[in-house]
Amino acid sequence: MSRAAAQKYASRKPSKTVVTGTHFHMPNTASAPVVQVENLYRFYGAHCAVHNLSFSLAKGEVLGLLGPNGAGKTSTLQMLAGNLAPSGGRILIDGVDLLDEPLKAKSAIGYLPEVPPLYPELTVDEYLLYAAALHRVPKSKRRSACDSALERCGLKEVRRRLIGNLSKGFQQRVGIAQAILHAPPVVILDEPTVGLDPIQIREIRALIAELGKEHAVILSTHILPEVQAVCSRVQIVHKGRMLYADTLAGLAERLEVTSLVLECRQLPLLKELRAIEGVQAVEKLDSNRARLRFTAGSDPAEAIAVLAVKNKWGLRGLTPEYKSLEQVFVELTTADDSTEAAA
């Protein structure tokens, strides 16, 4: 679909999403945005993969694009990296329009796609030197750029090995090294920890957090804890629309605990529990466990523990229940539907 058609489509449905077309408050307003996305659309035939997406990102921020499979995360990142032309909208990288001056804009981007773009028949060293040349790193600086990327990604001991013989985790790191070696202001990572083991995931997350200090980092994921671990801002996308955009602190509020599970050797009478301050509802799960819901802001855990000791309930566990990503989605999508119905 053409850009004009996309704009027509946009004007036809002006107020359908919660956050369409608005620019979000940036916590760090001192620095100019290095990524600016305005009213981005992407159609595959009649299917709209990305619907009116706008956001901006400054240096030193890590933005997490969170969404279920097929939400449009990968399409968005492909467009940001200049691999996919948008059907409508504008992308500015470091103030340069990606569509008007692709070469200039692309040199400011490091991109790790879902499948790392590797040549299995090359060694890590050969590959990174080639990537540096492609990104127009001057010949005299290529060696040192590669060395520092190898160092940061923990690849020094495998630098002379063939990429095809490396494990998935190392290959992923080579992909990240390729994305950061020309020191781009913007680093785009598409599901950087997918398919890695837990130790590797921790290492990659630490690396991303470090990258976030000097670069603007955008990463996509469908894992909520990943966002909590590394991102300073989060956007939740669903079916190509942005449902929610906020800082991580804002998300944490949304995810605030409002229920906990009490496990005792001898469960007290439910009305005893209901009498505790802040508790709204009590639900018996089995002979030893009960779920307590309480109002946001109050935390009755301490009071429960004191009562449990005093009345000899035989306290075994007191587990706060975090909201899962699915619950957040359900909340956001239902909220979206109700505003649509109201409109």
Added chain:
Amino acid sequence: MMAFTIAWRELRNLFLSPLAWVILAVLQAVLAWMFLGDVQVFLLNPNGVEGVTDRVASGLYSVISIMMLLVVPLMSMRLVSEERRSGSLVLLLSAPVRMSEVILGKYLGLMGFLAAVLALLTLMPLSLAVGTHLDYLKLFGCVLGMLLMLGAFAAAGLYMSTLTRQPLVAAIASFGLLLFFWVIDSFNAGSALGGSAFQYLSLQGHLFNWLRGRFSSADLIYYLLFAAVFLVLSVRRLDSARLRS
């Protein structure tokens, strides 16, 4: 500049696969056998009208040209399709590089390999210089004609490789395309309708003059145009891939 970086990498990648080495070895062995046979036939009657360059070298090159109909598609099939399939094409698409530089780099890399093939095979007729007098200018004409023809073959193969993710499909399609343009003039016998046009389009017909030591600018321009058309199509194809994902 960037095209040469890509070409150099491409050439080295070609030699990292056993395919390139096997093709070099097999071609050299089979053609050496035929070359020896030709030399022997020449020695039975060395005082014919035509000299050794015409009778041995030209014959050798026309055999090579037919073999190249198969060899070039085998070497060109992976150029883009393999990268598209494995995902490594993204490295080139997201780097600050023009699509024309990518295509030109891949093309020059392949041409480097084909030039090496041709150089090794040319050593055989050159070796005759030890025992006889060669017509070097004629030999040069043969090599130049072959290079131009290989340039046309490689461009067609590269374009087919941009069309699909399956290298084998690209190989078969480019073999079919080249074969079609090779035999396209077989249609013209006795037909007034466009007979000469078919003759003009033939890949084979334009090689004939080069191998006979005749220089015609039409033959030069034909091969250059053939290559240019497919290179431009390849660039367009790679650019449109960004739109279609």
